[in-house]
Amino acid sequence: MARYGMVIDLDRCTGCGACMVACAAENNVPPAEPRANQRTGITPLRVYRVSNGESGAAERAAFVPMMCMHCGEHTPCESVCPQQAVELDRATGIVDQMPQRCLGCRYCMAACPYHARYFNWFDPAWPAGMERTLNPGVAPRTRGVVEKCDFCHARLHAAEERAAAEGRNVSAADWKPACVEACPSQAIAFGDLDERESETAKLTRDPQSFRWLVKLHTDPKVYYRSRRAWVRALADQGGAVPRKEARNG
Amino acid sequence: MKSTRRDLLLLGGGAAAGTLFTPIPWKLLDDVAIRTQNGNWTTPLPRGEVVTRHSLCTLCPSGCGVKARCVNGHPVGLTGLPVHPVSRGTLCPLGYGAHQAPYHPLRLRRPLRLGLASSLEEAAAALAAEIKKGPAVILDERPGRAASALYRRVAAALPGVRYAVPADSGSPDRGVDLESARTVLSLGEPLLDGWGTQGRVLSIWKERRFRVIQAEAELSHTAAMADRWLAIRPGSQHVLAGGLLVALGGTDGIPIEEAAARTGLTPESIAATARELREHGPSLVIGEGAAVAALNGLLDAPLVRRLPAPWQSAEAGAAPVSYEEIANGSVRLAVVDGWATPWETIARKLARGAVVMMLSPFRVGSCELADWVIPAPAVFESLEDALAPSDAKELSWSMGPAIKAAPEGVVEPAEFVARAAGIEGSLESERRRRVEAIFASKRGSVSAFDGGTASAVKDLESAEKLWEVMTAGACWIDDAAAGEASHWAAPSRLARHSAGPVTPLATKLHQESALWATAAGREKEA
Numbered sequence: 152m153a154r155y156g157m158v159i160d161l162d163r164c165t166g167c168g169a170c171m172v173a174c175a176a177e178n179n180v181p182p183a184e185p186r187a188n189q190r191t192g193i194t195p196l197r198v199y200r201v202s203n204g205e206s207g208a209a210e211r212a213a214f215v216p217m218m219c220m221h222c223g224e225h226t227p228c229e230s231v232c233p234q235q236a237v238e239l240d241r242a243t244g245i246v247d248q249m250p251q252r253c254l255g256c257r258y259c260m261a262a263c264p265y266h267a268r269y270f271n272w273f274d275p276a277w278p279a280g281m282e283r284t285l286n287p288g289v290a291p292r293t294r295g296v297v298e299k300c301d302f303c304h305a306r307l308h309a310a311e312e313r314a315a316a317e318g319r320n321v322s323a324a325d326w327k328p329a330c331v332e333a334c335p336s337q338a339i340a341f342g343d344l345d346e347r348e349s350e351t352a353k354l355t356r357d358p359q360s361f362r363w364l365v366k367l368h369t370d371p372k373v374y375y376r377s378r379r380a381w382v383r384a385l386a387d388q389g390g391a392v393p394r395k396e397a398r399n400g
Numbered sequence: 401m402k403s404t405r406r407d408l409l410l411l412g413g414g415a416a417a418g419t420l421f422t423p424i425p426w427k428l429l430d431d432v433a434i435r436t437q438n439g440n441w442t443t444p445l446p447r448g449e450v451v452t453r454h455s456l457c458t459l460c461p462s463g464c465g466v467k468a469r470c471v472n473g474h475p476v477g478l479t480g481l482p483v484h485p486v487s488r489g490t491l492c493p494l495g496y497g498a499h500q501a502p503y504h505p506l507r508l509r510r511p512l513r514l515g516l517a518s519s520l521e522e523a524a525a526a527l528a529a530e531i532k533k534g535p536a537v538i539l540d541e542r543p544g545r546a547a548s549a550l551y552r553r554v555a556a557a558l559p560g561v562r563y564a565v566p567a568d569s570g571s572p573d574r575g576v577d578l579e580s581a582r583t584v585l586s587l588g589e590p591l592l593d594g595w596g597t598q599g600r601v602l603s604i605w606k607e608r609r610f611r612v613i614q615a616e617a618e619l620s621h622t623a624a625m626a627d628r629w630l631a632i633r634p635g636s637q638h639v640l641a642g643g644l645l646v647a648l649g650g651t652d653g654i655p656i657e658e659a660a661a662r663t664g665l666t667p668e669s670i671a672a673t674a675r676e677l678r679e680h681g682p683s684l685v686i687g688e689g690a691a692v693a694a695l696n697g698l699l700d701a702p703l704v705r706r707l708p709a710p711w712q713s714a715e716a717g718a719a720p721v722s723y724e725e726i727a728n729g730s731v732r733l734a735v736v737d738g739w740a741t742p743w744e745t746i747a748r749k750l751a752r753g754a755v756v757m758m759l760s761p762f763r764v765g766s767c768e769l770a771d772w773v774i775p776a777p778a779v780f781e782s783l784e785d786a787l788a789p790s791d792a793k794e795l796s797w798s799m800g801p802a803i804k805a806a807p808e809g810v811v812e813p814a815e816f817v818a819r820a821a822g823i824e825g826s827l828e829s830e831r832r833r834r835v836e837a838i839f840a841s842k843r844g845s846v847s848a849f850d851g852g853t854a855s856a857v858k859d860l861e862s863a864e865k866l867w868e869v870m871t872a873g874a875c876w877i878d879d880a881a882a883g884e885a886s887h888w889a890a891p892s893r894l895a896r897h898s899a900g901p902v903t904p905l906a907t908k909l910h911q912e913s914a915l916w917a918t919a920a921g922r923e924k925e926a
Contacts, residue, residue: 163606165592165625169599173496177477179445182500200624208631212624234433251434275443281503283474287445293437332479335490335599336606 154223154244155302155323156344156372157331158354159216161382163338166198166214173333174218177303179291181275191272195219195300196330203381213382216330216339218300219267220363220371221246227369228259228268236297244344244372245302253296260297264364265371268299302341303328323349344372361386446471454481454849454873456786456800457495458779461542461569462597463786463798464491465849465875468499474804475499475780480599483847485854485877486792490599498779502804506762508775510809515768520811523757523772527820530733530755534560537731537749538817539723541738543569544787546830547814551737552717553830554823561821563717566741567724572709576684577702577793581610583680585644585673585695586622587637587687593621595686596791611680613673615640615663630673632663639663640670641691647674648698653691706788706795707878710841711834723749733757737776737813739765759813776813781806783871785831797834798875800849832867838876839863849873 174180174196183192196218203211222228222239226246229237236252237259239245260268274294277285285291288305292298303326310326323343331341342351354360360376361383377383419425448471456463457478465484468475478499482489491498511518513526530536536558538551543565555563578584578601589595591612592605605612614626617634632640643659645652647670653659660667677683677695682702685695696703723745731749739760746756746766756770761778780803788796818825838844842858848869857876860866870876 162625165602166621167493167593167598167602169491169493169496172493176497176500208629210619212619214621214624234430251437252430254429254433277443278503278505281500282443283446283472284476284499284503285443285445286476287447287450287471290445291443293442296437333491333496335480335492335602337603338606 152242152345153323153343154345154372155341156221156244156351156355156374157328158340158351158360158374158376160338160340161213161215161375161377162379163336164198164214164216164334165336166200167335168198169333169335170216170330170339171196171198173329174300174303177286177289177306177329179275179285179289181277181291182281184273184276187273191270193269193271193298195267195269195298201382201385211379211381213377213379215375217265217267218330218373219246219263220265220369220373221302223370223372225367225369227262227264231258231262233258243307245304245307246299247301247304248297248299250290250292250296250298255295255297257297264367264369268297270297271295300328323351359383446474446476448472450476453803454800455780455803456784456798456873457491457498458542458784458786458800459494459498459501460492461544461786462487462600462789463784463800464495464597464599465489465798466491466495466498466780466800467849468780468803470803481849483849483851484798484875485794485847486788486796486798486875487597487600488603490603492594492598495599502761502778502781504762504778506764507778507807508761508763508767508773509807510775512763512773514771518772520774520809520816523774524816524820526755526772527733527735527757527817528822530757531558531561531735531817531821533732534558535731536561536733536735537564537723537726538562539564539566539734539736539738539741539746540720541566541736541740542786543720544572545785546827546834547737547812548720549711549715549717549830549833550814550818550825550827552715552720553825554818554821555718556716557823558821561718562726563720564723564726565720567722569722571790572787572795573706574790575704575706575788575793575795576791577704578604578684578791579609579793580702581682581684583611583613583677583683585613585615585677585683585685586626587641587685587692588616589622589686590620591622591686592625597789600789601791610684613676628673628676630663630665630669632665636663637687638689638691640665641685641687641689641695643670644674644677644685645691645694645698647671648678648695650694650698652694704793706793707843709795709797709837710843711837714833714837715830735759735817736766736770739767741766743769759811759816761810774813774816775807775810777802777806777810780804781810782812783827783831788877794878796875796877797838799831799870800873801871831870835867835870836863839866844876844878846870847875847877849875 180193199215201213226239229239234252234254236249238247240247271292271294275291306326311321314321327341331339340351342349344352355374359378360374362371363386451470453468453470455466457466464487465481467479467481469477480489480491511523540548540551552563555561612626613628614623615630615632616623623629639659639662642654643656656667656670683699684701685692726749728748729751732751732754734756736758743766757772758767758770759774759776760767761776767773782802785799845854845856847854
């Protein structure tokens, strides 16, 4: 039994987007459909730029990678899915999404307080030949189903197989999601939050660590940390306004 | 008992309602969902043995080490290569999607003449006729490679042909010891979002080895993450550099009061910045202009002069000139290896009726306007090599093997030009010459990409052994002591990503978030 989670250091995230590209490549997310926008595109992990609300020289900004928070209790998406396409795996703490069961009703998207779920509005399509570069461990999703971050579940499966071949149980040291691996400033720590002495679990207890919208009692397993008080203050406001949306009015 | 129509309706309604309490409709729904997502109309996934290969990412001149998972001879996933001593296991955002670049919709597969299909024979004949007429220039967008040595050989052999490099190219004998810096003042440069080898710079920054002061009008990514952001007026970076020069006791600067008035800062802020640079050294200033070089001199900045490359004397060829230094309107033939040079930059140097031939994997940017476009191998399609980026302290040279086959009709640009010009030479001979020179010098060590530990060159038994190691994927890094520190304005943009085709995945960064994949994109928006 494990409870996998992340701690993202917002003081190290420069918003370079390497995690987004690595996530999309790992999970066979197709290239952007020309008609897609920030609402209809697929970004299981999306980096938002947030501001302290000031202007001029007093303005400050931070970059917040947002993905499925893998809620531990009252998981909103799981409880509303009529197809049992969403399941909180008690053995790993990962909220799994099974697109094969999904009917595309999008109840889960409406229920998710973190806007971390994406609906496939378009048929997945790759330029000719590019399908040869798809990750063989992840099935592409079709039009009409919802998808989201699953902590690169295919990597967990591969690690479980390797561990089983060696006659032991898989541990957090055996695998990590693509975004964790890709971050050039190593802003994302990943591990088993139940291993109290692990570096990741220790970071969750840091006074500068926080979670988004804890007032909803969803027990997210993705933590953030920042030494900047204004960034931590955003956590309960849900007020992370992406600059592009603000610009678009 | 007589059945009525009402009974039939009741039976039908009751059966329909009752069915909802059985698994039938739910199982049907489930099956429909599963079958519609698993039919032969869905995208097939590659099947086959997964093997790990190592190579270099050549999307930009930095040449970061790459570990690729491959299936059926095609890379299906990339990560950084920790044993690469320069890129330190990191890749930039574009690098993580580099394996998809060869399949870009704008990929070139045959030569084009004025946008129409042509043949390699016609292109070679045209090049052979034009290059001997002169004056011609070969513009190499990624200088320092073995291909560059071949271009230089061509330029040396033919009168009227010059070998040029982009104006913002670094110099192989100059490096930046970023690891030693404690404070970096960036005058509007994208230090944390695209300066130098992005992954490498970020990996040093995350260790909190240096503080960042960003002087810029806009709250850029670097400004947002800087320890201090100096919100100056647009275009006043050089004024701030002049003011700091005076504050640090230098000459030829700008009085602090005047600098404050022109930058929008207070005199106290300029003085405090100067104090911080002096007290929290070694400090480095990055930006453009003579004042930046003077600042680095005053601050004894960690800029190093590397020893000459071991192969320098063995490579007889034309000396590189900056493309900007070529007289406007003087070139009758421009051969451009790459696609990123803006058309305005190329066109400024052209004489009336000049011919432009570009050698590029993609039909993008200036290729749209060139007379000839010759298809070149894309990333991972050929044996590649890369010189150390200028943001690294030591001199290094990496080689990475091809990890997928190039499509038919693609030619190695330098060999194509040399052949058309009638010059003997090949990339292999140039690379062998470098390997033999490294072996003869006994300098440095070699890190093999397949996980082997670094071996000192002097411990290797033969140049042939070194050649084997290098062609399988390895990085040679110099261990010779750096020469005397000298001071220059650290190149403002050491290894900018091309403005050409970013991988289709990376376009998601543009389209679906508030981020830009490249510093160039950010500037375009600004």
